[in-house]
Amino acid sequence: MKDNRYDSLKLENQICFPLYACAKETVRRYTPFLDAIDLTYTQYIAMMVLWEKKSLTVKQMGEYLYLDSGTLTPLLKKLEAKGYITRTRCEQDERSLIVEITDSGEKLKEQAVEVPAKMAQCSSLEPEEAAALYRILYKMLGKTVE
């Protein structure tokens, strides 16, 4: 196949495209398992942060998740409506909103723990491939791993 000066515009020569497609496919594969506990993928990773940190501000959540308030505010209101979290202004700094997990949110962890186990069975990657992928992705995110 002879090269031409537009080869850089071919879909097959992009690194961004399989990344974009793969991310979507992965979220799609999570969906049936997450439907069972009535969470979307984004709500699921938001709960992950809360299961680990218990309490943090919207800003901190945004930094962990690479999401801004335009995404988080309505999402957190939904999680609050489901009873998994509380949203309270910080007394020391009224600009900050503190998100805290509730007992109900903690209990959800019991059901959620099944999700990674079920997803693991779907993976087509060898452990070394998954490790390489993990390292490279975090490098792209500007966070060196190891």
Next chain:
Amino acid sequence: MKDNRYDSLKLENQICFPLYACAKETVRRYTPFLDAIDLTYTQYIAMMVLWEKKSLTVKQMGEYLYLDSGTLTPLLKKLEAKGYITRTRCEQDERSLIVEITDSGEKLKEQAVEVPAKMAQCSSLEPEEAAALYRILYKMLGKTVE
């Protein structure tokens, strides 16, 4: 750090999360360059298919891009409104809609070719890392490469 049975729910132990975050960050990095030619990222990859194939059905585009008609129909109408494509029913099979690139759409390629060049400068990956990433992502997509 001692393990516990919830470790599988930690954000740092997910492979899906850096994939999801990285895809978003990558699209975000494209945005300023794509703004210059008035395309969104999804419109950009749709045009990539058309620059290469010239003419194909919505279904075929969906297969290439991993997108369904709910996403493509409005997106293609926008590209049609911009004059880059035409949308015509197939005469042999009226169910199919044929998407074709216009001269104007072809011309856009001249400006678009700058985008990959500019993006290349932003990459923090070594060539071997990019190659590994490419191979692993396509493996996840169920398409073996090489």
Next chain:
DNA sequence: TATAATTTAATTGCGCGCAATCAAAAAACA
């Protein structure tokens, strides 16, 4: 202290992304 700059969420608006549903056309089949 008064004012300016910064920080933090919330809001708004737009573009996906996709599941579910629908309708039209074509293909399969009894």
Next chain:
DNA sequence: TGTTTTTTGATTGCGCGCAATTAAATTATA
């Protein structure tokens, strides 16, 4: 042939994802 099934896009509705704007609170500074 007529009926059923499948294929293909379009539509609808909801949840992000994010840029841009706003408003409130805090901090920095003259």
